[in-house]
Amino acid sequence: MSANFTLSSHLTFYFMAVKNLFGKTLFTLLTISNLANLTVVSAKCLEGFFFPVLATQDYRWSSSLMFFAVEICLSVPVLLYMKMVIVPAVKSESSGLEWRYLWLIPATFYLIWCYLLYGNSSHSSLEIALQPKNTLFLFAINIGAFLIYYVVARLILEQNKSLELRDKNHQLIMQAMQYKNLQEKITDARRAKHDVRHHIALIQEYLTEGKLDALHDYLNEYSKSLPDNSLVRFCENTAANAVLLYFAQQAKDNCINYFVKVKIPNDIFVSDTDISVIFGNLIENALESCKNESGNDRKILIRANLTGSSLCITVDNTFSGTLKCTNDDKLVSTKHKGLGLGTQSVKNIAAHYNGVCHFKTEDGMFYASVMCCNKTDN
Structure with a gap:
């Protein structure tokens, strides 16, 4: 009862402290939890191999020693993997829709781990952890999980690149439209300049002959043909x-x-x-x-x-x-x-x-x- 309450308290604090999409936060939590579980089981397995007597006892120095050794071995590759694969995907500014479902991937592997340790009624979790075959199985499971995480991360980053390209293409289209509009304005202005001397000659003829009504009608029609001054x-x-x-x-x-x-x-x-x-x-x-x-x-x-x-x-x-x-x-x-x-x-x-x-x-x-x-x- 106390352990469940403590776990619930930690989870509540985690989701309140980390202000992000729920699916993204849960994905990160489960990914780290699976890695932590592998570390604990591997340390216990090594303790059983090097210190078989102490391994069956609770909280011995041998357990801390093996745990430290496993962490030293895993720290560099895990940090590189997180920095190069997981962090860019998590920090990417996506729509958020994909994170509603991606957390199910580490959740599935977490359930497999729980079933292996606690679903077997014939052996205790300590006995299962001390068996090397179970550690190798969990290691293989985590390798598969990290490969899937890599594929997912690449898909998310590719999606963001596609959205960026779409925005840039949108910008290029609008710039091309602006260039086309300007070219049309320049062409209209040149045409009007070329024709203006003909219009002046006709206006002078109307004035010379005193055809003011015809001149008025002509000027009205001419004003309608002028280029758009918008x-x-x-x-x-x-x-x-x-x-x-x-x-x-x-x-x-x-x-x-x-x-x-x-x-x-x-x-x-x-x-x-x-x-x-x-x-x-x-x-x-x-x-x-x-x-x-x-x-x-x-x-x-x-x-x-x-x-x-x-x-x-x-x-x-x-x-x-x-x-x-x-x-x-x-x-x-x-x-x-x-x-x-x-x-x-x-x-x-x-x-x-x-x-x-x-x-x-x-x-x-x-x-x-x-x-x-x-x-x-x-």
Whole structure:
């Protein structure tokens, strides 16, 4: 009873102290527990081989000696394995959905260990630990487990690389769109400049002949043929401007009102990639939300400003649905099962810059706000 209470207390403290995804925390705990169990059983087996008399007694110096020897032998390879395989996977900023199930892998190996030591009613756990074949079996089980952990870690890292490539490709697409728009503006301007002398000659002819009504009609038609004088630059920051231009065209094609008030300089502490990901994900979600709305008052309002050492960004859009969140305040995607990968990426970037990210719905609108702080400025 006392042992169970102590174990429960330790587990409760562990999960309260470690602020992370429950599945990721449990995966780490079970992985370390399996390694600790192998260490204990191996030490007891070696004690039975070198000190057979003392091995059957409780808490002898021989037990501590063998335990220390096993830890010395395992410390270097285990530390290298943890540093190169487990730590990068655990520290990676993923969607969190995979960790809901990955903890089952070390849990399975933990149950195998428990069954081996405590499921055999004909032998005590001490007798089982003293048999070398059982130690070799547990060693083989752990080798298999660590191979599976390696595969899982590689898959998680590859998934993160794929998400990073997707964000970079998204940025390149929007920059290409900006370049195309600029080229069209330049072509239209050149065409207008080339034709302007013909228009002047015709205007002079109308004036000479006194055909003022015809001149008035001609000028009206000419003004309609002039190139579009809409904004070709929302802000000085190249990355942000590329994203804003790209989605401005998308909003126009879908008859969505698009309002932008952004003041971001080109030289800023937030990288171009991170700026593209923040604006791209937030505006893309806003555009998708507005597409699903009915009525003529669909709108997207984008504001951003660099104030001191903080970059503040807000993206608001029409939204009449219901915001779904997990228990740890992560948004559930409305486009697929699981968490919203875009909003999670934005949160990760905000956290990287010691900032915050907040989402809420109110009065038929969805409000997204992000603040990034300059880490070099106290």
